[in-house]
Amino acid sequence: MAFEDGVDWEPAEPQKRGRHKTFASALDAVVSDILTERNDFFDSLSDRWPSLFPGLAAKPGRYDGGKMFLYVKSAPALFATRPKLPAVKRALAKLPGAPKSINLVLEIHR
Numbered sequence: 096m097a098f099e100d101g102v103d104w105e106p107a108e109p110q111k112r113g114r115h116k117t118f119a120s121a122l123d124a125v126v127s128d129i130l131t132e133r134n135d136f137f138d139s140l141s142d143r144w145p146s147l148f149p150g151l152a153a154k155p156g157r158y159d160g161g162k163m164f165l166y167v168k169s170a171p172a173l174f175a176t177r178p179k180l181p182a183v184k185r186a187l188a189k190l191p192g193a194p195k196s197i198n199l200v201l202e203i204h205r
Contacts, residue, residue, distance in 0.1 A: 135192065136194065140155045153172070153176045161198060162200050165201050166202055167202070184199060
């Protein structure tokens with residue numbers, strides 16, 4: 096077992112340190128992650144996304160509150176992807192098991 100003596104020890108996910116100002120906000124984030132809405136249609140999209148939308152800068156992110164969040168890496172990618180959203184909605188609506196209405200939201204994630 097490795098101890099914090101500086102030898103063969105590295106912190107797990109150091110980039111995520113300091114995200115929460117209080118312990119309560121950290122607990123809220125954990126509970127929110129556990130209770131995140133699951134949907135078979137949206138869960139299966141991540142596997143099929145590259146073949147459905149080759150070259151699209153947006154990738155499926157999370158599904159929360161009836162909204163599907165698509166992640167892009169930068170503001171220019173967001174602005175370039177925004178005009179393509181109606182075509183993405185139409186393509187997703189044609190897939191088997193798709194919900195009646197699809198609400199897509201673009202979000203920047205690095």
